[in-house]
Amino acid sequence: MLMALLGxxxxxxxxxxxxSVLVFAVFFATPGAxxxxxxxxxxxxxxxxxxxxxEYGFDRPLPVQYLRMMDKLFVTRDLSSFVDHGQKVVxxxxxxxxxxxxxxxxxxxxxxxxxxxxxxxxxxxxxxWIDRGLMMLGLVGISMPVFWLGEVANLVTxxxxxxxxxxxxxxxxxxxxxxxxxxxxxxxxxxxWIVLAVLFIGIYGRVLRADLVASFDEDFMRTARxxxxxxxxxxLHHGLRTSMITFVSLFGLDFAQLVGxxxxxxxxxxxxxxxxxxxxxxxxxLDLPLIMATVMYSAVFVVLAxxxxxxxxxxxxxxxx
Amino acid sequence: MPSAMxxxxxxxxxxxxxxxxxxxxxxxxxxxxxxxxxGAGTIDPQINYFSEMIxxxxxxxxGLTAFSKHPGEASNHPVADLADALxxxxxxxxxxxxxxxxxxxxxxxxxxxxxxxxxxxxxxxKVHAPxxxxxxxxxxxxxxxxxxxxxxxxxxxxxxAAARTVTFHLTAPxxxxxxxxxxxxxYVLPADTPPHDLGNDPAxxxxxxxxxxxxxxxxxxxxxxxxxxxxNAEAQxxxxxxxxxxxFGLDDEAEVTAVENxxxxxxxxxxxxxxxxxxxxxYTDQVHIEDVFALxxxxxxxxxxxxxxxxxxxxxxYAVNRRAMQTFYGGEGAASIxxxxxxxxxxxxxxxCPYSRGADNAHPVEHxxxxxxxxxxxxxxxxxxxxxxxxxxxxxxxxxxxMGTNLQNMLRAIGYDADVKPIAFAIQFNYIQNSxxxxxxxxxxxxxxxxxxxxxxxxxxxxxxxxxxxxxSPNVSGYCTPALEDVMNRAMSESLxxxxxxxxxxxQADRMLSADAPGAPLIQIKKIDLxxxxxxxxxxxxxxxMLFSQVWVR
Numbered sequence: 001m002l003m004a005l006l007g008x009x010x011x012x013x014x015x016x017x018x019x020s021v022l023v024f025a026v027f028f029a030t031p032g033a034x035x036x037x038x039x040x041x042x043x044x045x046x047x048x049x050x051x052x053x054x055e056y057g058f059d060r061p062l063p064v065q066y067l068r069m070m071d072k073l074f075v076t077r078d079l080s081s082f083v084d085h086g087q088k089v090v091x092x093x094x095x096x097x098x099x100x101x102x103x104x105x106x107x108x109x110x111x112x113x114x115x116x117x118x119x120x121x122x123x124x125x126x127x128x129w130i131d132r133g134l135m136m137l138g139l140v141g142i143s144m145p146v147f148w149l150g151e152v153a154n155l156v157t158x159x160x161x162x163x164x165x166x167x168x169x170x171x172x173x174x175x176x177x178x179x180x181x182x183x184x185x186x187x188x189x190x191x192x193w194i195v196l197a198v199l200f201i202g203i204y205g206r207v208l209r210a211d212l213v214a215s216f217d218e219d220f221m222r223t224a225r226x227x228x229x230x231x232x233x234x235x236l237h238h239g240l241r242t243s244m245i246t247f248v249s250l251f252g253l254d255f256a257q258l259v260g261x262x263x264x265x266x267x268x269x270x271x272x273x274x275x276x277x278x279x280x281x282x283x284x285x286l287d288l289p290l291i292m293a294t295v296m297y298s299a300v301f302v303v304l305a306x307x308x309x310x311x312x313x314x315x316x317x318x319x320x321x
Numbered sequence: 322m323p324s325a326m327x328x329x330x331x332x333x334x335x336x337x338x339x340x341x342x343x344x345x346x347x348x349x350x351x352x353x354x355x356x357x358x359x360g361a362g363t364i365d366p367q368i369n370y371f372s373e374m375i376x377x378x379x380x381x382x383x384g385l386t387a388f389s390k391h392p393g394e395a396s397n398h399p400v401a402d403l404a405d406a407l408x409x410x411x412x413x414x415x416x417x418x419x420x421x422x423x424x425x426x427x428x429x430x431x432x433x434x435x436x437x438x439x440x441x442x443x444x445x446x447k448v449h450a451p452x453x454x455x456x457x458x459x460x461x462x463x464x465x466x467x468x469x470x471x472x473x474x475x476x477x478x479x480x481x482a483a484a485r486t487v488t489f490h491l492t493a494p495x496x497x498x499x500x501x502x503x504x505x506x507x508y509v510l511p512a513d514t515p516p517h518d519l520g521n522d523p524a525x526x527x528x529x530x531x532x533x534x535x536x537x538x539x540x541x542x543x544x545x546x547x548x549x550x551x552x553n554a555e556a557q558x559x560x561x562x563x564x565x566x567x568x569f570g571l572d573d574e575a576e577v578t579a580v581e582n583x584x585x586x587x588x589x590x591x592x593x594x595x596x597x598x599x600x601x602x603x604y605t606d607q608v609h610i611e612d613v614f615a616l617x618x619x620x621x622x623x624x625x626x627x628x629x630x631x632x633x634x635x636x637x638x639y640a641v642n643r644r645a646m647q648t649f650y651g652g653e654g655a656a657s658i659x660x661x662x663x664x665x666x667x668x669x670x671x672x673x674c675p676y677s678r679g680a681d682n683a684h685p686v687e688h689x690x691x692x693x694x695x696x697x698x699x700x701x702x703x704x705x706x707x708x709x710x711x712x713x714x715x716x717x718x719x720x721x722x723x724m725g726t727n728l729q730n731m732l733r734a735i736g737y738d739a740d741v742k743p744i745a746f747a748i749q750f751n752y753i754q755n756s757x758x759x760x761x762x763x764x765x766x767x768x769x770x771x772x773x774x775x776x777x778x779x780x781x782x783x784x785x786x787x788x789x790x791x792x793x794s795p796n797v798s799g800y801c802t803p804a805l806e807d808v809m810n811r812a813m814s815e816s817l818x819x820x821x822x823x824x825x826x827x828x829q830a831d832r833m834l835s836a837d838a839p840g841a842p843l844i845q846i847k848k849i850d851l852x853x854x855x856x857x858x859x860x861x862x863x864x865x866x867m868l869f870s871q872v873w874v875r
Binding site: 030031032033034036037038040041042043044045046047048049051052055080081083084085086087092151154158159162172173174268269271272273277278281284285286 | 359360362363364365368370449450451452453454455458467468470518519520521522535537538539568570571572574575578579581582584585744745746747748749751752754755758780786788791792793795
């Protein structure tokens, strides 16, 4: 077990090393990406350019620059943005994380509850028009890009019908902290939650229905029915429990990549200052330190989530031990 | 879109004719709320070069001089600010002696001294201000400071604490010296301000407001400077609102909606094109259109084929459809057609256009009317460059990509095998400046730092601003001729004694550039400000747009 854990740790470090080298190399291989002129400012003289290049260490060999950046990112943690010189990227990412967690946590609660309900109802009534209708709705949810749905939600709630009784409670876009104003936190996030959840409700509902339907022919289901258990108990107690294995492992990965910054488009559309929006800004400005910090943060989450999913597999399925 | 444009045109005309409302009644108090997409970089006033931050800093800091805060043409000119009067140049324009006004305090309560002024000018070099090698390079000792910033003593700036005077010695006469002192990088900060980029920690200033907090990712807050008193209302008037709250994080579409809903009082970013119709129709009295000294232009590399050929460059100038460029930018309300290198409203601008249908260098017209494709095709054929491959580099924003596609069609129509290469907006301007990237032709814009023609002529076509192989080389065309240098130098030196003669020389430089065509001016853009219903007494200056100290909120 210890060896397995150490092995996993080694793999994680290797993945992080690979990703960071790749990000660094791609950045410096991009024509025009040299940050010196952007730091020095418009029409900077050759002397000013040289001074800035020296001050930021851009005149050193690339491997040295890479090691200095990694040292500042992971050891001293005082790496500053190239665009906003007073912005330390590590605290910035850590401050953005609770926003992303609020968004993704709320959306996850909605999508789990809704998809379990939809998947179970559709499986129970398989073949009926309710089943077909729900699965059709799921498909519609999957087909709508989140940024489009978000913009439409904004158009309706912030612009066209903002002053109607239905949406006059909707606050302006942005974020307030849960600790400062719990009701404001909820009001700011409820629409982004629903928008982000729609896609996942569709996917998870369909996956769960398929797994449930497949499990109906399994021996243990037949046994349960033969024991004289009610249909609903067979479905909810026996069927749903085993069908949740795929659901749970899928959820682990999706949740991790969203917390790691995958909710970028939702955060940008709703003006939520989370990790995704930070990533978006870093890419827009080609701000290497911030790109590096957000990518590393995201990679750590995804790698960790993979490890957790593997562990859950070990617990759920004895054959994988 | 045509109806939206019409609305904006009518709106612009109406606003231009309406005199500004007089400030009456007691409108002090309240919080001005502003929204922007992203932060504005470092808070250090001697380093930051973004208009978003500069617009805020003009109500926080002062220099020895300041651009007048009276709206319109008056705001082009420097007036005395921390100095009690504008000095007469001495020694043929090489020496200026300023007397420092008494009784002014920084927002931390300390009095402004001669030492603060002298230290601030040394700090320009110690922090490597972007303009240290251009605007302030003419001060005696500046060249040593540029080479060794740490030990910069700058003997060209001498303070006399007893007499409260600061004396500047220049290496050569400079007709724009008072403008350069009014530029934000020359703001006066306390002498003990650290000699490095301040990042997010503000330095105390002397204006009516002070920074309370700044977070380049979330927002900034300003409140009143308790030690401020009005000493010259034209240089630094007292403010109406008690507090300014600037919030970052919404995209431009959401910013417009938030201002329409009254959640913010104005937005920093440009109103997106698709909202012009809506704001023109439904929020007419909340829209203000201001002229800006800014050009969109094509820079043609005079050192690379095909544009190392004069006829090829002239062909582009004849063929380009400037009206289409205006339409892409939002129509007549949002931009005016430009055919010259010096924008309208600046000294030296004399209406002149040789590249319109039926016109040429010998028979110029005053205003551009239509492209002349036939003549352009003929010039390309005569140049022998027909069929060559040309790549146009544009920033990857919607407006510029639309312009780029039109320009690509134009280049094809006159006989080139043309491509468009959109590049990330954040790096496009640095990319096209570097001659190593071998950019043949590019679309870009340029804004004035102060209202002088040199900002467009010397900055973009002077030999001193062409640095081969560097990302910082604003002379994108790589144009450098002794004839133009001579006229520019004469304009600079003669403007001091005889401004009219100087203006005439700048106009001559403009015509010389037109004839040689290292670029193709396209449009002069305007700033469209959308404000909330409760915002009143809208006041704007030509260089810094809306003046936050002069608007009030009800």
